[in-house]
Amino acid sequence: MREALARFEGFHIYPDPDQRALRAAIAEYVGVSQDQLLAGNGSDELIDFLCRVYLQPGDEAIDCTPTFGMYRFSTELAGGHAIEAPRDGSWRVDVDAVRESVDERTRLIFVATPNNPSGNTVDAPTVDALLETGSLVVLDEAYIEFAENGSFAPRVAEHENLIVLRTFSKWAGLAGLRVGYGILPPGVAEHLWKVKPPFNVNRAAEVAVRATIDDIDNVRGNIRRIMGERDRMARALSELPGLRVWPSRSNFILIQVLEGDAAELKDHFHRSGIAVRAYTHPRLQDSIRISVGLPSDTDAVVAALGGWLAKQGAA
Ligand SMILES: *Cc1c(COP(=O)(O)O)cnc(C)c1O
Numbered sequence: 001m002r003e004a005l006a007r008f009e010g011f012h013i014y015p016d017p018d019q020r021a022l023r024a025a026i027a028e029y030v031g032v033s034q035d036q037l038l039a040g041n042g043s044d045e046l047i048d049f050l051c052r053v054y055l056q057p058g059d060e061a062i063d064c065t066p067t068f069g070m071y072r073f074s075t076e077l078a079g080g081h082a083i084e085a086p087r088d089g090s091w092r093v094d095v096d097a098v099r100e101s102v103d104e105r106t107r108l109i110f111v112a113t114p115n116n117p118s119g120n121t122v123d124a125p126t127v128d129a130l131l132e133t134g135s136l137v138v139l140d141e142a143y144i145e146f147a148e149n150g151s152f153a154p155r156v157a158e159h160e161n162l163i164v165l166r167t168f169s170k171w172a173g174l175a176g177l178r179v180g181y182g183i184l185p186p187g188v189a190e191h192l193w194k195v196k197p198p199f200n201v202n203r204a205a206e207v208a209v210r211a212t213i214d215d216i217d218n219v220r221g222n223i224r225r226i227m228g229e230r231d232r233m234a235r236a237l238s239e240l241p242g243l244r245v246w247p248s249r250s251n252f253i254l255i256q257v258l259e260g261d262a263a264e265l266k267d268h269f270h271r272s273g274i275a276v277r278a279y280t281h282p283r284l285q286d287s288i289r290i291s292v293g294l295p296s297d298t299d300a301v302v303a304a305l306g307g308w309l310a311k312q313g314a315a
Pocket of ligand 1: 041042043044045068112115116140142166167168169175178179180
C-alpha cells in the first residue's frame with residue numbers, strides 16, 4: 001500500500017467525480033454492483049449526506065444507544081432531532097423501543113453492527129422488523145470485517161429502505177486517508193449523488209483502496225490475527241474477577257468494572273502506556289473499551305488490569 005502511494009504519479013490530477021475505478025474496486029471487494037455504491041470522505045461523510053438529504057428541520061432520526069456519536073452530530077447539524085431508543089441489558093437493539101419512538105417525523109434509523117462500543121451485531125429478524133417501520137434503516141458496518149459473514153450488503157438490493165455503510169478506516173487501516181462507502185438502493189443513490197461534492201474522495205485514498213484490494217489475502221490474514229487476539233484477550237479478561245467482559249465481534253472489547261472506578265482504571269492504563277476509551281454516557285460510566293492489537297498488547301492489557309484489580313481487592 002505504501003509502495004503504491006510512493007509510486008503513484010497522478011497526484012496533480014483531480015479525482016474522478018464519478019468514482020468509476022474506485023467503485024469498480026469496491027464492487028469487486030464487496031460483491032455488489034457498482035451502481036449501488038457511492039464513496040465518501042470516510043463513512044462519516046455518508047452519514048452527513050443522509051442527514052442532509054432526508055432530514056428537514058424538526059424531522060427525527062433514531063439512534064439505538066449507546067452507540068457511535070456521529071449519528072446524533074449529523075442529525076442535529078441538519079436541524080433534526082436525535083431520538084434515543086436504548087438498547088436492552090445485553091446491548092441488543094430493542095425493537096419495541098424503536099417502534100415506540102417512530103412517529104410521522106421519523107426519517108432515519110441508525111444501527112451500528114457490530115455496535116461501537118458494545119461489539120455485538122444485529123440479527124436478521126431485528127433488521128426485518130426495523131425495515132417494516134418504513135423508515136430508512138442505515139446499518140453501519142464499520143467493523144463488519146471482524147464479524148465474519150454478518151453483512152447485510154447483499155440484502156440492499158431487496159429493499160427500498162435499507163442502506164449499508166462500510167469503511168476502509170478500521171480493517172484496512174486507512175482511517176487517515178478517509179474513505180468509506182454506502183451500498184444504496186437506487187432511490188437513495190439518486191439523491192445522495194446530488195449532494196456529493198465532485199472531489200470528495202482524494203486520489204491517495206483511491207490508490208490505497210486499489211492496493212488494499214490487490215493485497216486482500218494478506219489483509220485478511222491481519223484481520224484473522226486481530227480476531228484471534230480479540231478472542232484470546234476476552235478469555236484472559238474473563239478469568240479476572242470483578243469484571244464483566246462483553247462478547248465482541250469487533251476489534252475492541254467493552255468491559256464493565258464491577259468493583260472500583262472505571263475512570264481510575266483508565267488512568268492506571270494510561271500510566272502503563274495503554275490508551276483506552278472511557279465514557280460519560282450514563283450506562284457506560286463503569287465501562288472501558290479496549291482496542292485489540294498485537295499479542296504483546298494483549299499481554300500488557302491483561303497484566304495492567306490484573307495488577308489494578310488485585311489492588312482493588314486489597315483496598
Ligand atoms: C469509525 C466509525 C465510523 C467512521 O468511519 P470513517 O469511515 O472513518 O468515517 C463509522 N461508524 C462507526 C460505528 C465507527 O466506529
